[in-house]
Amino acid sequence: MSEFKRVGIIQGNEACAVAAIDAGVRFFAGYPITPSTEIAEMLAAELPKVGGRFIQMEDELGSMAALVGASFAGLKPMTATSGPGFSLMQENLGFAAMVEAPCVVVNVQRGGPSTGLPTKASQGDVMQAKWGSHGNYPIIALAPHTVREVYDATVMAVNFAEEYRTPVVLLLDEVIGHMRERVVLPMPEEIKVVNRKKPSEPPEFYKPYKHTEDYIPPMAIFGEGYRFLTTGLFHDEMGFPTSDDNEITKLVKRLHKKIYAHEEKIWRYEEFMTEDAEYLLIAYGSAARAAKEAVLLTRKEGKKVGLLRILTVWPFPAKIVRELANGKKAVLVCELNYGELVGEVERATKGLNVPVFFKGRWDGELLHPFEIRDFIKGV
8 A cells, every 4th residue: 555645635435445455454345336436446456456356246235245255265355335235235244244254344324215315424324234134143333433533443343353253334424434634544564453363273173153262263264174164044063054942042142242242342432521521412423523513612601511422333332321421411412313323322321310312414414513512502
């Protein structure tokens, strides 16, 4: 990536592509879709320079399937899409969760449902990121709010995928993907890169879905002498399909525990002026930028407001939300949707006797700091 400037005015989608290569991504399969296409365009040009592969697929179903195959071939794979494409990826996203294939899906959100507002910002896919595929599975999802944080969150997403052997969703929104800011990106040697845990035992003793102490089984690579079965069916530790209720229960619980037993290490969030706050704002992505400015505006008028900006939306940091909400006069949630993460906030604060209010937009326009300020004043 030496040809790409690391200091200067850089777009969010560009920062995502740079970070992907820095973190070790060497395979991209995708299909162009506004507002994520710049990621594909840049990786199409840059991946071959570092020995990687770029494939433009016939659709998003095939894109997600290709990621799973590349992951089992030993590569760090990524794709980028937006709402309609993300919907098409859901079946194979669930398959990736079941077979525990490390991969990263970047969803640069736009207005929906259906074709919606292709060039406008939205945060309407937050619940889809967790519940989009059928069945019971965990997911990690991150929602950055600046261009520099797009870089950091992309590296984080690749590392989380490798460390926890799981698909990870990176939830940008159109504004974060397309905005340009002056940033200083680190050199590749300055970042921490995590690689998946490989088996230490010989092939004849290898269990591809072993129930380990940390709940994360080592992952052998096809072609390295380890022969094993991979299936989307419920399976035992050897990967063979099973209808045994004990084996099924062990598998489903382990899939969840490998995320939730480590959730405090996965959580990333920022507290802004919360120490003396009487009111708590909660926001993420581009909405958090307006919320932060609204905190400053409101404090100038004598109302003590603080902000909890959430980067890790899944697993949801309910413990942090509850701790910060306790004793507040009110909690106010700002989102670019009709109300999604606010439900998790209500669940986290249940029993605290703290009212939760919601301020959203779903028309493709951004929340304005003055709009949030007036909303706070009305509470």
